[in-house]
Amino acid sequence: MIGTMFARLKNGFAIMVQAFSLMHEHKAFYWFAGLLMFSYAAIMGALASCAVYLLRGTTWTHTTQTVHGTVYHGTIEPTVMLNFISSFLMILLAHALWKNLLEIAISTYAAAAMHQNYSQLHMSKALWSALKASWYVLCWVLFDTTIGLAIGAISGKRENDRFSILDAIRHMVGSLLSMAWSVCTFLVPQVIAFERRGAFSSIRTSFALIKKTFGETLSANFMFSFFYSAIGIVVILLVALFAPLITQVTQASSSLPLFPVLIISLILCLAAFASAALTVARIIFKTSVYFYAKDNECLGFDASLITQSFR
Secondary structure, three states, rough: OHHHHHHHHHHHHHHHHHHHHHHOOOOOOHHHHHHHHHHHHHHHHHHHHHHHHHHHHHHEEEEEEEEEEEEEEEEHHHHHHHHHHHHHHHHHHHHHHHHHHHHHHHHHHHHHHHOOOOOOOOHHHHHHHHOHHHHHHHHHHHHHHHHHHHHHHHOOOOOOOOHHHHHHHHHHHHHHHHHHHHHHHHOHHHHHHHHHHHHHHHHHHHHHHHHHHOOOOHHHHHOOOHHHHHHHHHHHHHHHHHHHHHHHHHHHHHHOHHHHHHHHHHHHHHHHHHHHHHHHHHHHHHHHHHHHHOOOOOOOOOHHHHHOOOO
């Protein structure tokens, strides 16, 4: 089992290296990563604005001291709450739509690079091709969101800290359904990108390709999670290194120290770009998987990496 785990990590690292080699050969992939990073920052800013709007629209009445701290009580106007919910949902929907459009554009560009189709090897053409699939993407996003909400409703949430067998079963069933859904829809953006199919047809095609080519024990869908986690751990360690310095200087001078704040900001920006670049590398791999599953073409990666990645 340990040997299999290390083989998986070695295989995943080799895939990531080859994906970044293709990105280094075609620098436009880094511009796509920049667009992804910008979209992440935009969604965080928009959600933060919604939270500020909700807090400013709340009328605070009194506070209560509990063993866990201070509890603030307030009332919210129904109009404010409705505006908050509608804005929150629209922001999430717009982000999901944009993220899928970007994945289709990256897949289109990656396909042109793998096939050495230089006439289509332009970032603007890839983005335009993705925009032309907006209707298919919108239908897919709405359906995917609905399924996600249904799975979330099945999973439920714990109302208190007491253990409940029913809650545990619901959470386990929800996790299994979420995993199965991610497996079935693994290649949906690529199917939309290259076949222009609707939501239901894209899901069926994606599942048929995965089942036909890689069997039912798909695990490499989460192979890049190791590298995402590594980025998160590095960020946490570096921020923890500078946080005490910021606290000491702030307590002494009542102002934020400029240099450590700039360092932490730089760390967060680099981590965000590294995460976006890793996402682009994963999309490149998924594009190669699609062509291998569809036409037995080993493009962009060694044939052994493609054929072993989902076993």
